[in-house]
Amino acid sequence: MSNYQYIFTEIDDAVGKIILNRPEVLNALNRPMITELVNALETFNKNENIKVILLTANGRSFAAGADIKEMKEDDPIYLEKLDQFAEWDRMSLIKKPIIAAVQGYAVGGGFELVLSCDIVFAAENAKFGFPEVNLGVMPGAGGTVKLTKTIGPRKALEWLWTGEYFDAKKAYEYGLVNRVLPVEVLFDEAMAFAKKVATQPPLSIRLIKDTVTKAVDLSTYESMQYERKNFYLLFATDDQKEGMQAFVEKRQPIFKGK
Numbered sequence: 001m002s003n004y005q006y007i008f009t010e011i012d013d014a015v016g017k018i019i020l021n022r023p024e025v026l027n028a029l030n031r032p033m034i035t036e037l038v039n040a041l042e043t044f045n046k047n048e049n050i051k052v053i054l055l056t057a058n059g060r061s062f063a064a065g066a067d068i069k070e071m072k073e074d075d076p077i078y079l080e081k082l083d084q085f086a087e088w089d090r091m092s093l094i095k096k097p098i099i100a101a102v103q104g105y106a107v108g109g110g111f112e113l114v115l116s117c118d119i120v121f122a123a124e125n126a127k128f129g130f131p132e133v134n135l136g137v138m139p140g141a142g143g144t145v146k147l148t149k150t151i152g153p154r155k156a157l158e159w160l161w162t163g164e165y166f167d168a169k170k171a172y173e174y175g176l177v178n179r180v181l182p183v184e185v186l187f188d189e190a191m192a193f194a195k196k197v198a199t200q201p202p203l204s205i206r207l208i209k210d211t212v213t214k215a216v217d218l219s220t221y222e223s224m225q226y227e228r229k230n231f232y233l234l235f236a237t238d239d240q241k242e243g244m245q246a247f248v249e250k251r252q253p254i255f256k257g258k
Contacts, residue, residue: 004039004040005037006020006022006030006033006036007040008021008058012191014049014050014052015052015053015191015194015198016047016050017053017055018041018055019056019058020033020037020055020056020058020063021166023059023244024059025064026061026063026064026104027057027058027062027192028064028065028067029065029066029113030067031067031070031152032239034088035087038091039089040161041091041248044096050096051096051197051198051202051205052097052194052195053076053094053096054098054099054194056102056103056190057103059104059222061103061115062104062106062110062113062114063105064104065105065108065110065184066238067107069126070076075174082125083253085142088142092153095210096117096202096205096206097119097167097192097194098116098118098119099119099120100121100124101121101186101190101191102122102123102186102191104125104127105127105184106126106127108143109130111130112139112142115146116142119193120177120178121181122168122172123182124182125168126167126168126180127166127167127173128165128168128176129164129165130143130147130255134163134204136231138160139160140141141144144156147159150174150175150176151175153191155227164221174227200251200255201253201255201257203257203258207230207234208230209234210230211223211230215227237258241252242254242255242256
């Protein structure tokens with residue numbers, strides 16, 4: 001296990017785990033914590049032995065928003081010079097799958113962090129929402145945009161305007177999480193899924209993520225053209241040859257990420 005100040009990281013087979021670790025403040029996201037998180041994501045993204053990244057947290061909550069004490073005296077010029085959300089932009093460039101295991105509160109910046117992941121497993125006690133309106137502001141790390149793209153403008157406005165929280169069941173109904181699980185099995189189920197994805201051909205996984213991400217913003221026709229090029233590209237890989245040969249020979253393929 002490698003220790004940062006505000007997170008833990010460790011490697012379990014081909015899964016790189018990042019664990020938020022400010023439980024005394026419900027893992028409120030201060031700026032150094034976000035920097036450590038993004039650095040850890042980029043480190044795992046460059047490690048060829050890591051196939052999947054699992055993001056979770058110590059304590060009762062995943063992440064109870066931004067650290068308000070840190071930012072309550074900020075002004076626009078300071079935020080512009082700081083480039084407040086540059087770290088979040090780096091997060092969007094991670095090519096490997098990011099799976100979140102969420103318990104307790106995932107609100108404000110914590111919810112934006114969840115929306116930045118590819119697959120989300122939520123405990124039955126998970127709570128989601130954007131309370132920023134109650135503080136006289138709004139989400140700024142992609143929350144309004146990503147929520148709207150996922151659940152549509154009317155549902156998004158309802159939650160953004162009221163600042164209310166919704167539970168894991170509602171998040172599942174809205175398509176914001178993939179599975180809702182008892183808290184005592186949350187991490188094990190998320191890890192089992194991560195390890196399953198880690199056995200798949202890495203370049204296929206990478207280009208599938210790339211294509212799905214593009215499909216959110218591009219037209220159907222443009223998305224299909226993009227998909228087609230990535231499909232063709234995979235025929236230049238050894239894993240494509242191995243996968244199809246194994247199918248013909250009725251055996252399990254051995255993928256090497258080449």
